[in-house]
Amino acid sequence: MTAKKQGGITRRDFTRASAIGSFAILASQTGQAETNSGTIKIGLIGCGGRGTGAAVNCLEGNKNVKLVAMADLFEDRLKDSRTRIGKHSNPQVTSQFDVKDDMCFVGWDAYKQLLATDVDMIIHACTPYIRPVHIEAAVEAGKHIFTEKPVAVDPVGIRKFIAASEKAKEKGLNIVTGTQRRHEKPYLEEIKKIQDGSIGDIVAARAYWCGTLPFKKDRDEKWSDLEYQIRNWYAHCWVCGDNIVEQHVHNLDVICWVLGGPPVNVFASGGRAWKDNADTRYGDLWDQFSCDYEFANGVHVTSMCRHWSGDCAQGVFEHVMGTKGTSSCRDNNVKDYVDPYVQEHMDLLAAIRGEAPYINEGVQCAHSTMTAIMGRMAAYTGKKLTWEEALNADLSIVPEKLDFSLSYPVGPIPVPGSAKA
Numbered sequence: 335m336t337a338k339k340q341g342g343i344t345r346r347d348f349t350r351a352s353a354i355g356s357f358a359i360l361a362s363q364t365g366q367a368e369t370n371s372g373t374i375k376i377g378l379i380g381c382g383g384r385g386t387g388a389a390v391n392c393l394e395g396n397k398n399v400k401l402v403a404m405a406d407l408f409e410d411r412l413k414d415s416r417t418r419i420g421k422h423s424n425p426q427v428t429s430q431f432d433v434k435d436d437m438c439f440v441g442w443d444a445y446k447q448l449l450a451t452d453v454d455m456i457i458h459a460c461t462p463y464i465r466p467v468h469i470e471a472a473v474e475a476g477k478h479i480f481t482e483k484p485v486a487v488d489p490v491g492i493r494k495f496i497a498a499s500e501k502a503k504e505k506g507l508n509i510v511t512g513t514q515r516r517h518e519k520p521y522l523e524e525i526k527k528i529q530d531g532s533i534g535d536i537v538a539a540r541a542y543w544c545g546t547l548p549f550k551k552d553r554d555e556k557w558s559d560l561e562y563q564i565r566n567w568y569a570h571c572w573v574c575g576d577n578i579v580e581q582h583v584h585n586l587d588v589i590c591w592v593l594g595g596p597p598v599n600v601f602a603s604g605g606r607a608w609k610d611n612a613d614t615r616y617g618d619l620w621d622q623f624s625c626d627y628e629f630a631n632g633v634h635v636t637s638m639c640r641h642w643s644g645d646c647a648q649g650v651f652e653h654v655m656g657t658k659g660t661s662s663c664r665d666n667n668v669k670d671y672v673d674p675y676v677q678e679h680m681d682l683l684a685a686i687r688g689e690a691p692y693i694n695e696g697v698q699c700a701h702s703t704m705t706a707i708m709g710r711m712a713a714y715t716g717k718k719l720t721w722e723e724a725l726n727a728d729l730s731i732v733p734e735k736l737d738f739s740l741s742y743p744v745g746p747i748p749v750p751g752s753a754k755a
């Protein structure tokens with residue numbers, strides 16, 4: 335990506351975008367002045383596919399930044415990521431990469447060791463089960479944050495993440511979440527038009543993520559139950575939240591953005607209809623969810639996500655219907671398109687430097703994640719749920735003890751109507 339292209343979205347565009355978020359306040363607060371002109375030091379926690387990609391995006395989109403520390407549960411993931419970033423083809427990436435051996439941390443406490451260093455900002459791209467714990471600690475340690483979505487897998491985690499985001503606001507720590515459509519010009523321009531009345535009052539909407547089969551990993555005999563489940567993470571609800579949370583959150587986030595907040599209730603169904611249902615590599619994952627969300631003013635949203643192969647029709651999109659027209663939520667004719675995976679890091683760094691307003695997408699992304707979790711809870715249990723019931727539920731699906739020497743049986747695959755949550 336050229337520097338010229340990156341400049342395609344102006345800071346004014348960014349200001350408009352962040353003003354839509356619920357925490358847009360002016361930057362003048364704690365923690366920002368000392369990093370205004372100096373190099374911002376970054377630590378990566380979670381060095382898998384996305385963590386590696388996000389670190390590269392951050393370095394290619396910004397100058398005066400340096401990736402100086404890395405942490406992962408597994409040494410092989412960290413090593414691989416360190417090599418890939420260090421050998422990247424873009425010289426702007428490699429020149430801003432300076433991770434010494436003593437700034438590499440591995441194991442359950444790796445995140446604590448990284449947070450104890452002098453990094454100004456973290457990129458958090460672990461799998462979602464651990465996000466609330468790590469983000470709470472990052473805020474405590476006074477770090478600015480880029481975190482991937484979804485931000486939790488259950489209501490207990492969501493409440494922890496919301497509390498941490500609010501604490502970050504008090505401390506003037508910026509947070510950008512990996513819902514990159516919020517930083518993508520076609521979405522920003524079209525949703526602004528919708529909110530300015532281009533299609534009249536919204537009466538209904540649709541959100542779909544209907545794709546083919548997800549990835550699955552064979553088990554290495556050396557791996558314990560826990561190691562296998564974390565490495566084969568998409569297949570295990572407690573690690574990823576099931577596919578509605580893990581992936582469909584992107585589409586639900588757009589709908590929450592357009593409609594100005596999360597839904598008031600949900601009615602849902604779903605299940606696992608795969609022919610090779612006994613394939614244990616798919617853990618306890620469902621292959622389909624269909625939800626009818628009701629938002630304020632009685633607007634209903636049809637949401638559908640599934641992993642089906644063969645001749646099944648596929649589609650990943652959002653669509654809203656108004657009294658005067660319809661919209662795909664994207665204006666594909668906008669000029670100067672910038673990769674949103676890069677733009678989100680440019681926006682975060684500008685806010686950290688005080689060149690753009692303070693940004694904190696934490697609560698917003700927690701609400702979108704909770705919208706997905708609520709759909710999963712309604713589908714698993716077969717019960718209609720209100721937002722308050724779901725958000726305040728005493729439901730935590732992450733094992734209390736995470737210990738490689740213990741056994742973690744998988745499943746059962748939830749049966750609609752008889753599953754407890």
Ligand SMILES: NC(=O)c1ccc[n+]([C@@H]2O[C@H](COP(=O)([O-])OP(=O)(O)OC[C@H]3O[C@@H](n4cnc5c(N)ncnc54)[C@H](O)[C@@H]3O)[C@@H](O)[C@H]2O)c1
Pocket residue numbers: 379380381382383384385405406407408411412441442444445459460461462464482483484512513514564565567580
């Ligand atoms: N915004 C997007 O479009 C987008 C795209 C891809 C992935 N993602 C998100 O990024 C996250 C990671 O996905 P991925 O594809 O990179 O998975 P991955 O398995 O490749 O990477 C996750 C990494 O986290 C590490 N990890 C797990 N638990 C940890 C812990 N307790 N402490 C430290 N490290 C730990 C794993 O070892 C692994 O290296 C997911 O939440 C996913 O939804 C977002």
